[in-house]
Amino acid sequence: MAVLNEEQTMLRDAAKSWVQEKSPVTAFRKMRDSGVELGYDANAWNEMAEMGWAGVIIPEEYGGSDFGYLSMGLILEETGRTLTASPLLASGLAAASALVLGGSDAQKSEWLPKIAGGEVVGALAIDEGAHHAPEKVALKAEKSGSGYKLSGSKSFVLEGMAAGLLIVSARTSGKPGDTDGITLFLVAGDAKGVSRKRLHLADSRGAANITFDGVEVGADAVLGEVDKGYALLEKTLDRARAGLCAEMLGSAVQAFEVTLDYLKVRVQFGQVIGSFQALQHRAAKMFTDLELARSAVEAALQAIDADTPDVPELVSLAKAKMGDVFHLVSNEMVQMHGGIGMTDAHDAGFYMKRARAAEAAFGNQAYHRDRYARIQGY
């Protein structure tokens, strides 16, 4: 665990106790069983927003606390432990980052205070296919009067059902696959021509496919520069990826600890199964990998806070490593629990399902290994 300052320690401790008290895994289970369309518990989200969590990376002048990304990561790590479903990542981190990095004063003034207060949920509408590919943008934005008209569709939009603000990547020139010619737009969730369809994913979180049918927006809806949105999108995505890694770290650590506890109580052949070396060494391997992954995740968050040039490679390092480790630990959680781990009544399945969804989000391990290699020059 990184060396924390006083405010970070307080934030982490507050998050830890709230999560334990108000949002254990049973709360996630209840949310899933309720079938709520948003994919999260709105009351819990209100409490999180009241504690200021949605504004942790937002400057004070726009209603946030400006504590930075490592601080946000600490909260996400804690919520990740119990699989707490909320728009914290999509809105308070990803959408807020896009606005902080690329927004005009007017755009920031309009949206950031609402995001910080949790009144509006923001979401990134980026991908269009089965795999994360932020340059493969076909959704068109054509000049229309003084503004633009958006036509096309976006898939797997995290918190897409709740979103009151969509940050949409659109093609203003070039063809899908070009990094030039991409422009980001701010689109109100209730704009005419926006329609959404809820996706029922294995991890039970809120996600939607969204269609844009000739959605009219003004010129002031452009976030950043026309045709030059890719760089801003990449910076935004790197922040979202690092935050997601922190959440994954929390989930993986919890999955490991629950499994370790089980190894210490489950008795077979007259002894606890945790005394078997075959299982001990697999546990030691997981512990080793979790420590390595933690270093990568924290380094990425710290690099974002320090705004160093190695943010992209550290983020890809973290996402690749964390994805592999969460994958392993979640599989081992099911395996080491034996039959009980296969039952819906046990939480192991939740962690495994969440692991796969989180791995795929914002680029899976293969994507980030390739990106890391390209940055390194091969």
Add this chain to the structure above:
Amino acid sequence: MADFGGSDLDAFRTEARDWIEANFPKSLKGKGSMMMREERSEPTPDMDAWRKAMGEKGWGVPTWPAQYGGGGLTPAHARIIQQELGRVGAYNPIGGMGVMMFGPTLLEYGTEAQKKQHIPPIVKGELQWCQGFSEPGAGSDLASLQTRAEDKGDHYIVNGQKIWTSGAQWAQWCFCLVRTDTTKKHEGISFVLFPMDTPGVEVRPIPLIAGNSPFCETFLTDVRVEKDQVVGPVNGGWTVAKRLLQHERSGLSGAGGGGGGGRSLVKLAKDYVGADESGRLSDSDLRTRVIMNEIDGRAFQLTAMRAMAESKANSGPSAATSIMKNAGTRWMQDRAELTIELMGHQGLGWEGDDFTAEELGAVRSWLGGKATTIYGGSQEVQNNIISKRILGLPDPK
């Protein structure tokens, strides 16, 4: 010698720079890493002079107490010396097991007389130590060692056999684990010291798969050991040994160097395997595996940095320390395997001028590196330690 407070580190930097400038022989520039890796060769007069100068100054072990010849400096000063050495391509000539493992242990557990006798020669780099721990029947299960020390009143007589004694053929002294009580396992072991030229000590180097012989068999026949050369209590040697092993493991993880050394794997891969028009390695399978190794190496280095920051902030070792040996050696062994694989047939040369020095070096490193997951507590022993001490998993009934 001047008294350096925390505030005048800059002044110290100037002094260090001037002193190194005045004393480091230019002919040795950039030769440090080579000398550490190579098998023992005769030192040149310049090498001797440099070792002597650093030894007299105490800067080879800057943080050791000045009363025994050490630098008596803070870690901040030590870092400055290291930086200033690196700046001009100089190296620290004071090293080996005495510095890395035995010295720190003796400073903690030794008597005043033992420290006065043994620490100054280590500080000056005057003599080498070797480690008499493992035996043919006591490898991973070290505490089952059988080498027997019989109490003869004013001295002990030691009989037995040690193996994997690193550098025994060059060492002048040995720190050794012997059994002083045969009725107990861990509580029957003592930690003793004796000169390697004591009658009855016989050393045979063991040729290894990499073609070198860094380790020896050491036979002990009626070897006399003085009673004032027992470190720690009689039958209390296991505690001393465990501390020494901690020093050994932190030295072996590669955490300090964190390099692997030589050219970057990426550049090497492109030279041997080639790249496509977009600059990617043309062998996509190899590319993925090289990337995974690069990622593991970077995560390992970040963990070493994190562990250092944490132990500084919490003034105690970080939990991350326990994973360093396995993570570091796993990464380095994978890297060595990848290196010869991407060199293809050129990565299989044993000797001869059909191969570059780099290629021949890669083969020897690949083979020699296999020892890293065996010595200093094997990979499996490390996993046992993590399971039991960190994770709290029980022993089988």
